[in-house]
Amino acid sequence: MNAKIDERVPVLIAGGSLVGLSASLFLGRLGIAHTLVEKHPGTSRHPRGRGNNVRTMELFRTAGIEPRIQVAASVLADNHGILQAETLTGTEQEWLFKEVDPGGRLSRFSPTSWCLCSQNDLEPVLLDCARELGGDLRYGTELRSFEQDADGVTAVIGRRGTDERRTVRAQYLIAADGPRSPVRERLGIAQMGRGDLFHNVSVTFRAKRLADAVGDRRFIACYLRNPEADGTLLPVDNREQWVFHIPWHPEHGEELASFTDERCAEHIRKATGVPDMEVEITGKAPWHAAERVASSYGTGRVFLAGDAAHEMSPTGAFGSNTGIQDAHNLAWKLAAVLGGWAGPALLETYGAERQPVARATSERASARSSEHRHPGYAAAPTTGPQRGVLATALGYRYHRGAVVGTDPDSAVVPDELELTGAPGSRAPHLWLRRDGVRLSSLDLYERSLVLLSGAHGGRWYEAGRRVGERLGLPLECHRVGPGLDLVPEPDADWAQAHGTSPDGAVLVRPDGFVAWRATSTAADPVTTLIKVLESVLRRA
The missing domain is CATH 3.50.50.60 (FAD/NAD(P)-binding domain)
Known part of the structure; x- marks a missing residue:
């Protein structure tokens, strides 16, 4: 060109x-x-x-x-969970899950x-x-x-x-x-995977009376399984604006043009169980669920x-x-x-x-x-x-890439959440104080690499400062512990949370993923860090 x-x-x-x-x-x-x-x-x-x-x-x-x-x-903000029901007005109803974060467990991780x-x-x-x-x-x-x-x-x-x-x-x-x-x-x-899974037409509509049928059920989505008219109802404002996903079967020759306003409105009435509800269709858009x-x-x-x-x-x-x-x-x-x-x-x-x-x-x-x-x-x-x-x-993990010391036998996506500072995983969240200001350890990661060391990690800290200057790269170095520049909140053990020891260190990438971890001090921390950084950043 x-x-x-x-x-x-x-x-x-x-x-x-x-x-x-x-x-x-x-x-x-x-x-x-x-x-x-x-x-x-x-x-x-x-x-x-x-x-x-x-x-x-x-x-x-x-x-x-x-x-x-x-x-x-x-x-x-107050909508949670997915409800499954035959209709909104029927008795067959089941919450597939009612709370996104039951028990507030998530606060331990993020x-x-x-x-x-x-x-x-x-x-x-x-x-x-x-x-x-x-x-x-x-x-x-x-x-x-x-x-x-x-x-x-x-x-x-x-x-x-x-x-x-x-x-x-x-x-x-x-x-x-x-x-x-x-x-x-x-x-x-090329693409890999199972290809198309199913198809829907997403219909936006207004229906003032629908809020009465929904009542106090503040769901994210409701799967309606009326045999005559199934689909998914989603609230937009919990009052009169809604979205309904109507199943579409082009594999059976069903044409998109057949989804007229009249057909969509009648489908919504049947699915919700409110037969005389006034429905104003405001928009339609096809979408396709696929695995590729x-x-x-x-x-x-x-x-x-x-x-x-x-x-x-x-x-x-x-x-x-x-x-x-x-x-x-x-x-x-x-x-x-x-x-x-x-x-x-x-x-x-x-x-x-x-x-x-x-x-x-x-x-x-x-x-x-x-x-x-x-x-x-x-x-x-x-x-x-x-x-x-x-x-x-x-909890997903990177087994290979800009990481050193990963476990290639671990699952890319585990069954249970484990954030223990392992290389290739998202760094653990801890509440810290810096100059009296409360912040999450995750707030440290954006514009530079970050080297964290503990109460006995002074050699790593000094080595990190020297290596950053020598290699000409942004490397922030912090020590974590009582009386240091980052102070964990009471009962928080930085080294334990990161799977290391008080004289170890953790290198975290700008995206918050652990690039490398040392469980103890090294005979020559400067040389060790240079080798790690050159590998992670592909400088060699």
Whole structure:
């Protein structure tokens, strides 16, 4: 492509939905200039993708936007659990689960929690925050073509519906362009998995009387199993705005055009058990539940993220969360390479870490849909009741990549949540005080590597300070203990929580994952740290 270059930018993002916007936010937080193009004229207007799991909320907390998201999510703040019923007015009702965090167990593992915020409410928050950080976000603009070489990517973009053509030269391209990703197809990357699972038409509607039938049942979703009209009911404001997912069977020749307003309204009346309810249809959008994972997460300087890399069944709300966490993993690595403190090969660890997580998570999501008998999904459960939803959301592990000393025999997604400071896992959460201010240990991780050592870890602390200067990389060093710069709250044992000893150390990456752990001191801590850092950052 020998064209005149109109613009130059370090990173170009294709796709401005949840994952693309999150990539922009995370890059902006790290000071990386970027341009985002999205073919649609604005953020999503359809209420979907509402479940933001605890790991995603940790990332938004670190990025400083958790309070703004909680404001956007305030309408559904009291909604919990999934109800299964024949109709809303019948007697056959069962809570598949009633509380997301029964007993408050989650507070032991995280400073935050799950958040129910629909995509149409969350995306504007991400957009505003990304622009405040200097992101160049262009809606109504599409990626028309691209070519890459050893030094970068040359892309052609233009306003949708016009003949405009602008040539952008970027060092890297992030493709967050959805499940039918043109970028993935252009790269020729195949997909693995079971393929399509089931199909729905998502219908938004107003019905003032429906709140009376729902009563005080503040659910996240209600699976209605009326044999004549099944589907999933979701509240938008708990009063008169709702969403209903009607099963759609294109495999049986059912056409999308057959879902008229009249048919949808009558289906909702039958499913809910309120036959004379006035229903005003305000929107319709088809969606497809699938289990697919890309065989590769990129080629050269082009990387896939979100639905472009993986599709998952909606049960458990794993799909968009996995995509947001893709973006977070990739952002710090791009910042490290562009900042000159990591080798280009660090970017190869993105797919090595994220693809196994997506494969394991997508399998869990499909199994959970089967177990819950999600309307429209006919597959019978092949395993027992699904455990470890929290472990899936928070406890996944990286066996290979930018990590040293991992256990390759451990499960990528364990059945039970264990956060013990093992390399490749998310670092443990502890409440600390620094200069009298309370913070979570997770609040330390964003812009640099962090080396933590305990009361007897002075040699590691001094070695870390020397090595950071010698290698020219951002490495914050902290000592944790009474009278030190980070003071744990009473009854908190830093070394025990991190699986080390008072004279050991833990190296944590900017994304909050443990890169390496020493259970005791070393004869030559400087040499040891240099070897570890050169391996983790692919500097050799």
